[in-house]
Amino acid sequence: MPKVDTARFLADLNELRQIGAYKTGVHRPTFSPEDMESRRWLMERMRECGLEPTMDGIGNVIGRHQSAGPHLLVGSHIESQNYAGWLDGALGVMAGVALARAGLPVDVAAWADEEGHYGGFIGSRSFIGELSDAEIDRLTNRYHGKPLRQALQEAGLAGLPRIAMEPGRHKGFLELHIEQGTQLEGSGQRVGVVTGIVAIWQYRITITGMQDHAGGTTMAERRDAGLTAVRLLAMLDERMPMVCGPRSTWTCGRIALDPGASSIIPGKAEVLFQFRDVEETVLARMAHCLEACVQESNRRERCTTVLEAMSLSKPALCDPAMQAALAGAAEQFAPGAWRHMPSGAGHDAQYLAKRMPAAMLFSPSIGGISHHWSEDTKEEDLALCVEVLAEGAARYLAG
Amino acid sequence: MPKVDTARFLADLNELRQIGAYKTGVHRPTFSPEDMESRRWLMERMRECGLEPTMDGIGNVIGRHQSAGPHLLVGSHIESQNYAGWLDGALGVMAGVALARAGLPVDVAAWADEEGHYGGFIGSRSFIGELSDAEIDRLTNRYHGKPLRQALQEAGLAGLPRIAMEPGRHKGFLELHIEQGTQLEGSGQRVGVVTGIVAIWQYRITITGMQDHAGGTTMAERRDAGLTAVRLLAMLDERMPMVCGPRSTWTCGRIALDPGASSIIPGKAEVLFQFRDVEETVLARMAHCLEACVQESNRRERCTTVLEAMSLSKPALCDPAMQAALAGAAEQFAPGAWRHMPSGAGHDAQYLAKRMPAAMLFSPSIGGISHHWSEDTKEEDLALCVEVLAEGAARYLAG
Structure with a gap:
């Protein structure tokens, strides 16, 4: 059973929330100076736990595990909506780092622009080969109109190669995220095992x-x-x-x-x-x-x-074997206090699910608040979820 | 009968439209560099025709006639809505200059911020004593939030006295403006004598x-x-x-x-x-x-x-004697091609009307378009209206 350093995990999350801090949340729009600072900070954290980090030409930060494999890919995104919450994507990225630190053979990814400042999911789509250069040429910032190419240039990313997935390297993708709703809180539960991700039109x-x-x-x-x-x-x-x-x-x-x-x-x-x-x-x-x-x-x-x-996205169903591993881990750490549930929000996992088995775990959101600086989750729930994620990853890797 | 140099009047209007030009219109928001440039340009035009210009602490430009009187006050505003038309308030200001140049004993005014970038009508309200320092402290730009005090400071107006009306100096206020509707155009008429100005709540x-x-x-x-x-x-x-x-x-x-x-x-x-x-x-x-x-x-x-x-403004009725003088002049220059009509838009005249007789004249708006860069009026209609205004002013002064 992997031993997660939950104190260090929470400390990392709290250090990350200082970058672009806004009230109790963060303002780290994609490719803003704060966003880029957080990506560089993340690369340091990856190095500390033995991963080999790269930032690619679309802004993805991917930390590669040095073991022979089989590997899991674990992550989410690190930029935020404007003046939004401290957890959202950051939670899933730092959970990946926590799993690597616990000795699990995981690559960790922070996918660029899940939040759609420039089009949405461009990082995970680039990784799976569904983002063309022509689309990059066309995309602009939805708030201030800056072309994506210019933003990449200003962030120092122009000309860098884009990292594509390596077929066969990953046995699956795992993403921990806040629920962004009140189903868990309303039923007094602490962990959600996601069955599928809705399509957004x-x-x-x-x-x-x-x-x-x-x-x-x-x-x-x-x-x-x-x-x-x-x-x-x-x-x-x-x-x-x-x-x-x-x-x-x-x-x-x-x-x-x-x-x-x-x-x-x-x-x-x-x-x-x-x-x-x-x-x-x-x-x-x-x-x-x-x-x-x-x-x-x-x-x-x-x-x-x-x-x-x-x-017009397609609904993405989570992999049954990964769901079973996460459900088993949830029952072990939080007996009776977890549930299966769909995700009403879109997540990077829906793109990774097109190429490999993928699954998600939800932590409760206090008051269901999301995409707002007051977004929050109890620290004990964050710690519990990262332990369930690690145990689920170990079970799935062993299966 | 006053002899108006209509060619010079049109040349002045066309020169003014170069300041802050946007497509065929202008972008001169209140206290922007372009707006301030137009105010300084106006002061030069005033000097050329013998008026003594002053810019006051709220941005009003008032050109004082040197004669003994009786005087009329003639004007409108020179700033524009964002990316809006070249005539709007500029027409009434330059009509005032044209009347002064024709030898009429008129003071000419460009009232600040009729368009409401900072609250609306602050120039004419200041002149009649209905703008307190406390309100100036409170007002901010409705588009970008800049405090009015800061805008005045940046425009070099902070600390300048505000010019208040001199009781007894003016026999009345006259304002020429585009109709901003299609009543004149729709009925094939070229001049509107305004009966009153609607209230805006x-x-x-x-x-x-x-x-x-x-x-x-x-x-x-x-x-x-x-x-x-x-x-x-x-x-x-x-x-x-x-x-x-x-x-x-x-x-x-x-x-x-x-x-x-x-x-x-x-x-x-x-x-x-x-x-x-x-x-x-x-x-x-x-x-x-x-x-x-x-x-x-x-x-x-x-x-x-x-x-x-x-x-919550009050409706303002135009002065009957001034209306009669304008109607007589309209019939002289455009027999059968003018009408009485209300103004659906607010104008500085509604504030001046609280302190002195006031009246307005409308020129046609092509297609009724207003507050848009494509706003326009035929040059022959502009020339006709300034002649009617001059004749009406002479008749009222003589009455």
């Missing part, structure tokens, strides 16, 4: 009207793109519940009116809309509903609405 | 929910501030038409979701909502409707909505 809705003065233009003349956006979103709020599944989610996270001033009728509106489910049939129903609402908007309204699918 | 609506992860948080658990904003705006879209008057307008120009990312349930939404009318009873009905919708939202929704009145 992400859309951009662009509405074009006519920018005009809010006093000079009569109501009958207006082509108010903001109003069309509001009516469309209200229609989706009515229709989506009629087609969704029991665990579906749908979210409008952004409405940007152009130019966004009090006395100007918006000439343009941009809306980000997404939905998630584990069932492909449910995803298809929800997509049809969205398309039909946009079509109906274009029939009723004076403004033109264009729907663009930005990314 | 401007509100900030702040909705507080709970920021959460868009995958981990079930639909039943969410407190989505963006969704509450959408439902409230959809309710207003249904209710407002039942209480408004025939010429009322209402507009939501801005919806800001916090943090505004695709995978985060918005924890906060800020909405700017305004309505306009010339009738106080209609304004009161619309205000009651808005308050009732917010109250109903707070009854139905999981998010808390707070309504704040940011400014």
